[in-house]
Amino acid sequence: MNLGARKREALSGYFAISPWLIGFLAFIIGPILASLFLSFMKWDIITPPAFVGGGNYKRLIEDPLLYQCLKVTFIYTVFAIPLNLGFGLLVAILMNQGVKGINIFRTIFYMPAILSGVAVAILWQKIFNPHFGVLNPILKLLHIMPVLELVSSPVTWLYSEFWALPSFIIMNLWAVGGAMIIYLAALQGIPTHLFESADIDGASVWSKFRHITLPMLSPVILFNLIMGVIGSFQVFTSSYIMTGGGPNNATLFYVLNLYRQAFQYHRMGYGCALAWVLFIIIIVFTLLILKSSSAWVYYAGARRGK
């Protein structure tokens, strides 16, 4: 009887997770294996596929576009993610200083983070426009423009090989509220007695930040970091719409290159090789970050759910 009940439970369990199991086979593990297989083929999707061995990978290594899209994606990641995490933390800490009206401010900061897609990309494309966009007049008004012109002139943003990629980094900062909201929740979860006992010991603001706030936030920083890096390797819509990868491939993000090879030039096998390289890069980065985390992430032993 007991055994029967257990069997029934196991059967119900498998039934419950069956949609995911089917989806996992059909849309994750199957396609991953298929794409590995296809990456050794040459296939334009019309004529039958032909086996080319390591041909796609050999071509990949010789393809200047691969290095260009890797360079663009890496530079973007290296600047956009730390800036986003840093500003997110700064805003969250400022909000947590007993500021009045925090609910309204939090809403406004968080709002851009939930907006995405074509409409946002078009909005920023117009903001950066040197003829009618709003950004350059503001920069002139604040006398920031001459400084930027010293760095690289003219400051035509998406039309400038130098300024195009920074434009994407600035746009990403607009959505800083996504990281902020998670920090803020974590900040509010730090037990106040930690700060009280530090106060009794006469700790300074900085040392409280350094020795209480940062360690308590480190698991959340790790989460934001991993999600941010994975996200930055997936930038597509904004580059497709705002610049189409230009000028002169200055904003050719990895996935835009992948999309073009596969769906515009119909190089399915080559596209799969690109996809596999992306997959391996993301795994390596995630593992590196996770591995480094034991050195800087602090897990309180008795962390409770509530």
Add this chain to the structure above:
Amino acid sequence: MTHSKITRRRIWTIAATIIILVGVFIILIPLFWMLTTSLKTYAEAESMAWLPRKPQWNNYFTALRAINFWRALGNTLLITFLAMTGHVFSCALVAYGFARLRFPFRDPLFVILLATMMIPAQVTMIPIFIEFRALGWVDTFYPLTVPAFLGGSAFFIFLLRQFFMTIPTELDDAARIDGCSHFGIFFKIILPLSKPALLTVALFSFMGNWNDFMGPLIYLNSPEKKTLALALQDFNSLYAVQPHLMMAASLVIMLPCLAIFFFAQRYFIKGMVITGVKG
């Protein structure tokens, strides 16, 4: 001493408030500019006038006609609601299995599920396209809706499972004594008690599909099947130099997301917090 401490504390709060106000101002400029530009005449938009002299509400009619708004809206709503239904039901069922039922290999399978959250969709995009093409599903809505019914999103499953774990198991036991089956418990206890979490998933799913660009770009070709995102992109490549019309169309398409966000903000925050802080 305490007195100076209180003063210092107050100065600190005021400084923080000022910096935040500056930030709020910066965050709002793009949206404010979007709204004012959408109401300008072409000449005003071109000459960078700060405000329209007379609001041109007509821009909205012109822009929406140009993107064939009603048809694109119908397509987008159909895809969005089908996918949302699929996500909510299939992810809840799977999450229930992982949260409440015991079966061999449950924990390793759950670890695999978590690991799949790290796999970007672009890695599997090409073989999945080939799969759907073999099924003859290109230029239909199936590729954009069917996967949602098959577990769809590991993130949603994880979020719901975390929520289900907080429901006391005593309720299940009591129901079981009353003769309730596993799926009876799912429908009569777990689902009704999880409305906030289910709503969170529904809203995330809605936003994701409403804004999705790559999926429709790959799968939909015929003009009468285009979604709002695709229609907007087409319009932009034709009318890129008409900022007032582009801003009007973009604002209309953003509006449902803004509205949902203002009315259901706490569900988004809850969803982010469950997965970000407690995960």
